[in-house]
Amino acid sequence: MDQNIHVAQFYGKSQNFTQIPRALYTKHGVKRGLRNEDHTGVLVGLTRIADVVGYRRDADGHKVNCEGTLYYRGIDISDFIKKDIYNGYLYEEACFLLLFGYLPNKKELHEFCKNISDSYELPDDFLEMNLLRMPGRNLMNKLQHALLTLYNYDEDPDNTDVYQTLLKGLNIMGKLPSIACYAYMSKVHYYDRRSLIIHYPRKDYSTAENILSMLRPDSSFSEAEAHLLDLLLFLHADHGGGTNSTFTNVVVASTDTDIYSTMSSSIGALKGPRHGGANVRASKMMEQIIDTVGLNASEKQLRDTVYRILNKNFPGTDGLVYGFGHAVYTISDPRAEIMRNYCGEVAHKKGLDKHFDFYQRFESVAKDIISAEKGMDICSNVDYYSGFCYHMLDIPRDLYTPLFVVSRLVGWLAHNLENKLYDGRIMRPATKYVGDLLPYICREER
Ligand SMILES: CC(=O)SCCNC(=O)CCNC(=O)[C@H](O)C(C)(C)COP(=O)(O)OP(=O)(O)OC[C@H]1O[C@@H](n2cnc3c(N)ncnc32)[C@H](O)[C@@H]1OP(=O)(O)O
Numbered sequence: 001m002d003q004n005i006h007v008a009q010f011y012g013k014s015q016n017f018t019q020i021p022r023a024l025y026t027k028h029g030v031k032r033g034l035r036n037e038d039h040t041g042v043l044v045g046l047t048r049i050a051d052v053v054g055y056r057r058d059a060d061g062h063k064v065n066c067e068g069t070l071y072y073r074g075i076d077i078s079d080f081i082k083k084d085i086y087n088g089y090l091y092e093e094a095c096f097l098l099l100f101g102y103l104p105n106k107k108e109l110h111e112f113c114k115n116i117s118d119s120y121e122l123p124d125d126f127l128e129m130n131l132l133r134m135p136g137r138n139l140m141n142k143l144q145h146a147l148l149t150l151y152n153y154d155e156d157p158d159n160t161d162v163y164q165t166l167l168k169g170l171n172i173m174g175k176l177p178s179i180a181c182y183a184y185m186s187k188v189h190y191y192d193r194r195s196l197i198i199h200y201p202r203k204d205y206s207t208a209e210n211i212l213s214m215l216r217p218d219s220s221f222s223e224a225e226a227h228l229l230d231l232l233l234f235l236h237a238d239h240g241g242g243t244n245s246t247f248t249n250v251v252v253a254s255t256d257t258d259i260y261s262t263m264s265s266s267i268g269a270l271k272g273p274r275h276g277g278a279n280v281r282a283s284k285m286m287e288q289i290i291d292t293v294g295l296n297a298s299e300k301q302l303r304d305t306v307y308r309i310l311n312k313n314f315p316g317t318d319g320l321v322y323g324f325g326h327a328v329y330t331i332s333d334p335r336a337e338i339m340r341n342y343c344g345e346v347a348h349k350k351g352l353d354k355h356f357d358f359y360q361r362f363e364s365v366a367k368d369i370i371s372a373e374k375g376m377d378i379c380s381n382v383d384y385y386s387g388f389c390y391h392m393l394d395i396p397r398d399l400y401t402p403l404f405v406v407s408r409l410v411g412w413l414a415h416n417l418e419n420k421l422y423d424g425r426i427m428r429p430a431t432k433y434v435g436d437l438l439p440y441i442c443r444e445e446r
């Protein structure tokens, strides 16, 4: 007999006692998902770190959808993307800006990068004890585990002073890329019986260069590849204080717990397929679609596929078209726009023109259909093209969301510090009790 049969019965019966009718949320003015009626987010904080713009307000206060813009400390991210002046270390430059609020001069950027690269090295035995001896099936969970373990290597781990948090955060930033790459190597060595490859990080390499060098068997990569990965890390670095994993960070940090617990909570949030985990779902979905309809699919086939996904009638899908939709962006997500613009050139070099073309055609059809079906503007988001870019860089799917962590850790840190400095209260909203008040009945009388 199924050992959970009784739990199933209790669960079935419980619905009579636990149900909360949807109308009560409206009655009590509860903002489900911390969202207003017009889908905009409830204001939960102030920030000077990043601004995510997907709509404006007209003179009457009505929401007017617009092309998306993302600002890091007031600077439009697309202003950073000038191919002719690319000098590497774009991601590190953004990290400096997000953390300290101003653009570094050359010397400051150099010192900052040195500070991070001085932390590349993992503590003695960390690799052997925590990654090679304990491979994990899911790298996001493994990252959480590794971060929580780093606590034990810190002599003063519970010190939550703002400056100490900054130093601890920079130390974690330096170590995370190798932890992610080694966790992957350990996983495929143990579970897939592949050869174990461990390359040490090089201090003269940027974060992007090191990731490519640690992942490639011969450590080699081209400048164009490093540039693309640097750009991807840059684009994922922050997204304001409202995004789920950053809000999680701020909520957890507001209890004054240690930074290792805080960052690990954010990783748990980012893993979810409606958030950062969407990059894996989108990539699998696109693979399945291409396998089913082929790269030369007609527009009708693409349309039918989108409807099948929405109707939960397409293998491996659950009604959501992953890589589409956003809580703030409406007409476009600027990161998806930038990625699309960069993809073409690299796709051409890699012989993936037809795949890129398919992604663009599917994007256009999906965007139109979902928007029409849901009666609102729905665009592709950052997770739509990122998997395609990682694929072009031969980065395995297992690492797509972990690389989001590597990049976003700086955003989590910046918001964590900002809230410690300027808000500082424990986050403690309220819920309204809508059940009955009942007497306690002795067991013998039930
Ligand atoms: C890094 C990031 O986190 S970017 C987001 C990554 N996530 C994804 O790509 C997953 C797919 N997308 C989604 O699940 C959503 O669009 C989210 C979670 C990103 C945003 O959610 P919300 O802002 O709550 O969406 P919202 O409530 O405004 O959506 C309105 C309607 O459109 C639907 N919808 C939104 N996006 C999609 C989608 N991609 N596919 C199908 N339906 C969608 C919602 O289910 C909802 O339908 P309903 O009214 O029938 O219940």
Ligand SMILES: O=C([O-])CC(=O)C(=O)O
Binding pocket: 052, 238, 239, 242, 243, 244, 327, 328, 381, 382
């Ligand atoms: O802002 C959001 O809700 C999700 C997102 O795009 C991000 O975190 O990058």
